[in-house]
Amino acid sequence: MHAAPALPPGSPRRAPLWRHLLGDRLRSARHRRGETLGEVAGRAGVSPQYLSEIERGLKDPSSEMVEAIAAALDLTLVDLIREISRLLLAPGPPRAGQATESVIAFALAA
Amino acid sequence: MHAAPALPPGSPRRAPLWRHLLGDRLRSARHRRGETLGEVAGRAGVSPQYLSEIERGLKDPSSEMVEAIAAALDLTLVDLIREISRLLLAPGPPRAGQATESVIAFALAA
DNA sequence: CCAACGCTCTGCCATCAGCAGAATCGAGCG
DNA sequence: CGCTCGATTCTGCTGATGGCAGAGCGTTGG
Numbered sequence: 465m466h467a468a469p470a471l472p473p474g475s476p477r478r479a480p481l482w483r484h485l486l487g488d489r490l491r492s493a494r495h496r497r498g499e500t501l502g503e504v505a506g507r508a509g510v511s512p513q514y515l516s517e518i519e520r521g522l523k524d525p526s527s528e529m530v531e532a533i534a535a536a537l538d539l540t541l542v543d544l545i546r547e548i549s550r551l552l553l554a555p556g557p558p559r560a561g562q563a564t565e566s567v568i569a570f571a572l573a574a
Numbered sequence: 575m576h577a578a579p580a581l582p583p584g585s586p587r588r589a590p591l592w593r594h595l596l597g598d599r600l601r602s603a604r605h606r607r608g609e610t611l612g613e614v615a616g617r618a619g620v621s622p623q624y625l626s627e628i629e630r631g632l633k634d635p636s637s638e639m640v641e642a643i644a645a646a647l648d649l650t651l652v653d654l655i656r657e658i659s660r661l662l663l664a665p666g667p668p669r670a671g672q673a674t675e676s677v678i679a680f681a682l683a684a
Numbered sequence: 685c686c687a688a689c690g691c692t693c694t695g696c697c698a699t700c701a702g703c704a705g706a707a708t709c710g711a712g713c714g
Numbered sequence: 715c716g717c718t719c720g721a722t723t724c725t726g727c728t729g730a731t732g733g734c735a736g737a738g739c740g741t742t743g744g
Contacts, residue, residue, distance in 0.1 A: 524634065552656065621703050
């Protein structure tokens with residue numbers, strides 16, 4: 465896997481990459497269940513170190529890996545994508561009720 | 575990138591993988607614009623052969639590649655994910671108005 | 685203090701992402 | 715019909731990275 469072509473100069477990267485969005489959701493789901501990297505990774509059949517890397521958006525996992533980890537969290541890929549999409553529907557400043565959950569999720573993920 | 579652990583026996587793979595969903599959407603978007611692999615690949619800075627592979631779900635592209643290809647289609651990753659999610663919201667049999675567009679999109683993709 | 689736990693860091697290598705050249709296919713034309 | 719051309723897919727290759735094992739770090743509780 466090779467690095468993508470560089471963006472034009474003066475075009476700082478603002479939008480998150482797929483691996484960032486994915487990783488955030490996976491970590492969020494894991495924390496929601498109150499489980500450790502070891503527990504989820506064990507069920508998914510991957511190493512805890514690797515799951516950590518994926519959650520932090522450091523690695524682009526294969527599609528099969530994504531499937532396996534989602535399953536270990538009792539999710540499907542469809543669930544994941546929908547959840548990412550739903551969060552993307554609220555790009556503006558946080559609002560009262562909706563933002564509370566997001567803020568907590570972020571605090572737990574940090 | 576290594577193969578994921580095998581699924582338990584007696585569990586045939588039914589759900590599409592991420593690379594399949596992604597590839598379908600990218601090809602659909604390209605056809606909607608009436609463009610060739612060469613044109614889009616050129617703007618994205620990748621080879622037409624590789625874009626073909628991605629569209630057919632043969633390769634798991636890096637997140638940066640996904641970004642570059644989406645941009646070449648005047649889309650963002652957010653657009654792509656939303657579109658995939660929207661399509662996933664209609665898993666049942668096609669209905670009159672909604673299905674027409676899907677059928678056309680599939681026919682163009684074939 | 686030390687052990688246990690959860691997570692991240694570091695270094696490694698087998699696999700595959702990404703590609704160049706070749707092959708195939710279908711449409712259009714003389 | 716044969717030929718040309720453009721679009722797409724096939725094939726083989728290699729450098730980069732996905733995925734991992736061992737080590738390191740911080741926190742907590744006895």
